[in-house]
Amino acid sequence: MGTDTPTRAAIPQSGSDPPDPAAAVSVRGLVKRYDDLEAVRGVSFDVAPGETFGFLGPNGAGKSTTIKMLCTLVEPTAGEARVAGHDVRRARLDVRRSIGLVFQDTTLDAYLTAGENLRFHADLYGVARERREQRIAEVLEVTGLTDRRSSLVLTFSGGMKRRLEIARGLLHAPRVLFLDEPTIGLDPQTRASIWEYLSELRARQDITIFLTTHYMDEAEHCDRIAIMDEGRLVVVDTPAALKAGVGSDRVRITTSDDATAIAELRRRFDIDAAVREGEVTFHVAGAERFVPRLFAELGVPIDSVSVSRPSLDDVFMKWTGRTIRDAEASGVDLARTAMRARRG
């Protein structure tokens, strides 16, 4: 997935370079301060057109606030941001016309049908009337809801509602689709199906997807990931590079002659291996390339092999020094403070 997408691992650290007008999203030194809380503390990054870009971090890390600033819902305290080339402060309506939005909480009218919700959206966004019905049919088809067009949203399951919101977000053919925690509160099976629809969408259409998540496994669907913690960007890179940065993969093999296998690993590959829980276990970088060589050159028949890669949990741990669960626990207080600040 997306391995051919150009990566820009470097994070523009200062807010001094101007935003990139060709980028789908370009952010420089963005800050949001509420009365007694700095929710976003100067983030900078670029998202290339066509990229799927993931914002990863615990609750209260500042992901949603950043997304709200990019969607012109919240005014930045400082810094600059351009979405589809439009300044989020000075060209709010242009930004809004270029983006599709799917929020954490549902924003559908449950007492309207799926079709009516979409028609309402088409009119609010000014989709050409003669194209409207056809376009509604298209997005319903992409999200697999064609036969539910005339059903009241009231009767939809959580997963169907989320799909309808994605359909609605796509209706006006935005250049950037923002998904704020698109699978939160859904069961694992429904989450998987949402991702299936999203990857299908990416295969069919040239669209930039910007999403936030605090599920580590979902970040794997992204071309690049930005890890956010306590209002700051910690690192931006591809999932593979981030994981490679954490360390090597773990390989476990079973052979007919473990002692010889261990000796051969040392002699031919200079690898220290040991028997752990009945399997020959060792660590190596880039295991998926190493395993074919292993079969060809080890000289000992291999019965089975398993490779486990470092997870994004390990990545988060490396960059923040804590697990996402721990970060979540301490982040709850921050989130509460933010809520108070917003209401006050």
Next chain:
Amino acid sequence: MTAEPQAVHPPLTVTLAPAGLRHELRAVRVVWQRELIAFSRNRVRILVALVQPILYLFVLGTGLSALVRSGAPGISFRTFMFPGVLALAVLMPSFFTAGSIVFDREFGFLREMLVAPIRRSSIVIGKCLGGTTVAAFQGGLLLAFAGLVGVPYDPVMLLALIVELAVLSFALVAFGVCMAARITQWQSFMAVVQLAIFPLLFLSGAMFPLTGIPDWLAVLTRLDPITYAVDPMRGTVFARLHIPPATRHTLDPGVTWWGWHVSTPLELTIVAVMGVVMLTAAIAQFQHID
């Protein structure tokens, strides 16, 4: 998922209308339409909203008839109450549709409107016009009972009443939207409405004629904007009744400011201006919601 390759989709050619008045009007229209759809889907709400005015008209009106008959010869108290009950009939639906903003916020749909590439004023205007249509329709339904309380079915009178009901509804909805912009809970909204609704109603002359009342009460009635909607409606109805002039003078004295008679066009203008002021305030409130 099937394994067969996906059909290649035609390139996206969705042209969006340019920003401007035409686009804003389309947004106003669709927000207005949504109110009508919500209303038409809720038959129970239509019936329930009719119950209260009918109770006032036929139960309270009939009960009080026996008491006040002697004071006003040639007319039933129900006939007197009819214009006032029309005002009552639009009061609840006006606040109810305005309050649906609180619901929209609670269930998230408000955000769909707030993030759209349209002006906030288009949302507020659409909502107010939707509420006005719904409330005026509800009040208009009550006109069907005119014959039962001795009011003739005069087409010009019915039309005039509907216009007057619409002006009143507009002012009430705009007032309600203004409150709803600030209130985040349905319960709180309804509490405020309950607090406002009875003084507004009782001081408007909807339930009793504004003649022979003490000065302090007379002052309060002149401060109630609904007074300036009830009085024209009563004038509209009473002009079609065959009753002694003395009775008409007692029951339909008109509104005076220090002895100066406030004309019907001025009264309706007052209500309409109130509505526009409230609408402007509501739009201003909406600029600050995220």
